[in-house]
Amino acid sequence: MADLKTAAPATAAPSRWGDDPFQTPKRRFTSGGLVALAVKVILLGIIDALTVFGVWVLIAKGDWVAAIALALVVIGVNYIYLRAGLLPGKYLTPGLIFLAIFQIFVIIYTGYIAFTNAGDAHNSTKEDAVAQIIRTSQERVPDSPTYTVEVYKQADQFGLLVAEPGGGTSFGTNEQPLQDASAAPSGWEQLNLNQVIRFQDEVLALNVPVSDDLNDGTLRTSDGRTAFVFTSALEYDEAADTFTDTETGVVYSDDGEGNFRAENGETLTPGWRVWIGWENFANVFTNEQIRDPLLRVTIWTFAFAALSTLACFVLGMFVAIVLNHPTLRGRKIYRILVILPYAFPAYLTGLVWAGMLNEEFGFINEVLLGGAQIPWLGEPWLARFSVIFVNMWLGYGYMFLVCTGALQSLPDDIVEAGKVDGASAWRIFRSIKLPLLFVAVAPLLIATFAYNFNNFGVIYMLTRGNPRFTDTTLDVGATDIMITMVYKVAFGGGGGRDLGLASALSILIFIVVTIVAVVSFRRTKALEDIH
The missing domain is CATH 2.40.430.10 (D-maltodextrin-binding protein, MBP)
Structure with a gap:
């Protein structure tokens, strides 16, 4: 027994060179390890050199806060990548840096601009x-x-x-x-x-x-x-x-x-950028030239987002049900044709439809309607119908893919049980398939609504927001949604660029979309009981 105990391997303490207690520094530094280490040191050296230059420039400009922040961030990056045992941090650091640059910084800077008078005439320092x-x-x-x-x-x-x-x-x-x-x-x-x-x-x-x-x-x-x-x-x-x-x-x-x-x-002129507090937000609600068109644009934005989402879902679900029939021949070919509009770039499709809907020489008026002069993009309500139709054309392929996958994942025994109970096809769809379908697609419908709420491309490429309102000095029209209105306010149109007001409007859009998303996701929790 003593010999057996002596022969049993003892559990060694974890080595600082890795999980293997017998791994030595010599075995660890293979050719691949040396190359990886060299690449890491070279990249960190480049980053450090650029940081030193950036800190020097910031200090020369008197921006000590930014210089200290940049130096601390890079010191932290060096610590994470040079110290052993921080593997999760090595993967998280690049994502966090890009998140801070492209998301957090943008949000903070937009909020700052919203409280200033930044614009064409006030876009720099006093000097x-x-x-x-x-x-x-x-x-x-x-x-x-x-x-x-x-x-x-x-x-x-x-x-x-x-x-x-x-x-x-x-x-x-x-x-x-x-x-x-x-x-x-x-x-x-x-x-x-x-x-x-x-x-x-x-x-x-x-x-x-x-x-x-x-x-x-x-x-x-x-x-x-x-x-x-x-x-x-x-x-x-x-x-x-x-x-x-x-x-x-x-x-x-x-x-x-x-x-x-x-x-x-x-x-x-020009002036310079100064802090004006809540003045931009006050103008949104007190200036008639901004408030009245914004109210109409907001109502239309909700209508456009809701109707576009509903139309895409209904058409996509209908086509998915039709092409999901087991006895249909050539289903693969039909499915490829159905998703083609979704595969083409939205900007290109918007321009093509703008030409087809042209009142004077468009394909729809000249060929399909025999030379009719229907102002598809020139009359407010026809223009609104046109953008919803084109957006449905662009988006129903996506809903078709989602609904096809959801329908194919439904359990067959539940459908068979409904048939045994004598339920009609419509009853099976309404009481069985549709509720189960909503369980899968409800979050996607919310995301689609939020996307359509800010669907800049289809509006701007198709109508530029026209026809324009005649009772305001802003370059805002009947098909403008909130994001296109922000773009026009920010980058010119009528009264020039007003970056401060556009940033304030952007914050309001963010708040509205956030509220709608939170309420919608809470409502979808009721579908979990069905599932």
Whole structure:
């Protein structure tokens, strides 16, 4: 017995080199292990180098919070990937990073913009606004001396090497004032005449400050060879934080709302982005030009999402039932044909249907209806019917696939029991198949409703939201849903871009969709009893 006990293998303590207690460092570092380790170290080294550069840039801009946050994140990444035993973290880290960049950051930034006056006239900092006001109001000095210049390019930046009339040379760009230099900095390439012509717009846009004080003027060139001094009639007083028109004497002061405003109400453009609190949200509910069209658009959005989802489901389920009959020949071919609309890109299909529904030369009016002049996309209710029909065409294939799978998974014994009890085909479908079908497709119907609620592509490609409402200054129409309205407010249409208002509307859409989804999922719990 003693010999047997002696011969029995003892349970060794877990080794720090792995689960195998007999594994040694020499056996662990095989050629494959060394390659993996080398790749990991190289990738982490690249990430660390980019991080050091990014932190240096952020510190140079004075953004210490972002610099510290970036450094801490990368330090955490290094710790996770260099320390043994954190295998789950190695897989979760990339996903969490991308989630933070593409989801969390976007949501937070959208929320921030919603509380600002960001838009066409207020889309940068106050310093940028001051510089832009001076540049846009500049005129050539009548007695300006002629400067001989050479145009240089580095990446997407352009600069001027200037030979001053009194002797000496200097170099500058739009962001960097003229500084004494005998030649262009290293890395800058001189443009010949053909290249100057090629980059004519960029060369004409060059406004090189003469000094650190923008009031001293800038140099501009029209031919890439000579330049002249341009100065602004608006003189900025940094101490008083005011602009003064040297010709009229009008003073423009900071009004606290992101503008330089005179006593008569005139403002200089552009302004700058400032915090305005709940003003954008208040405008949504108090400004008639926004509130009334938004109310109509919201009602139509719910109707469009609900009717599109219902139509896709009904048609998809009907086709699935028909093609699921066991005695039907050629079912595979029919199923392939049915899912073709779902397989084509929605944007392309929307454009094709827009051409087919054209009132003057569309296929439907000219061929199918014998030359009729039916305004499918020009009359509000016909346009709404058209977008629902096209969306049904795009989406019923998806519902067909889902319903086909659900029907084939239904237990045959329940259906046979209904037939034995004398139930008709309609009764079996209504009382047996449909409830069991809802158990499988109810979550997908909710997801489809949420997708249609924000179905930008079919609306924008088919109608652009038209026909337009005539009682509002916003570029909003009868077929616009909330997401297309947000797009038009954010990126132009009528009154220009208003990113702050568009962000506020986006938050409202998010809240509405979230409420609808939560309520719908709670209601679907009742179907679990059926299952």
